[in-house]
Amino acid sequence: MSAPKRLRELEQSINDDLARSNLPQIKIDGFKLPEQALSLSFERETVTGPNRDKMWEIINSHYKKLMSDLELVES
Numbered sequence: 275m276s277a278p279k280r281l282r283e284l285e286q287s288i289n290d291d292l293a294r295s296n297l298p299q300i301k302i303d304g305f306k307l308p309e310q311a312l313s314l315s316f317e318r319e320t321v322t323g324p325n326r327d328k329m330w331e332i333i334n335s336h337y338k339k340l341m342s343d344l345e346l347v348e349s
Contacts, residue, residue: 284336291332300329 285302292300300321321329 284340288333288336291336292329295328295332297325297329297332300325302333 281304285304288302292302
């Protein structure tokens with residue numbers, strides 16, 4: 275089952291932001307359907323400290339924007 279277009283666009287947008295933030299070793303590999311959980315890959319075994327915080331800040335900002343766009347949360 276392939277991911278819906280909106281999820282593929284979200285994946286690309288997150289990956290673009292990760293690359294711009296000098297976190298190219300972290301990449302969204304897609305969404306595991308049907309539960310639509312993020313599948314992340316790392317070039318290193320773990321991501322720690324400021325890089326981990328930055329990664330989740332980027333992912334959460336996209337998630338919050340999407341939820342707001344879908345009118346599921348207030349912005």
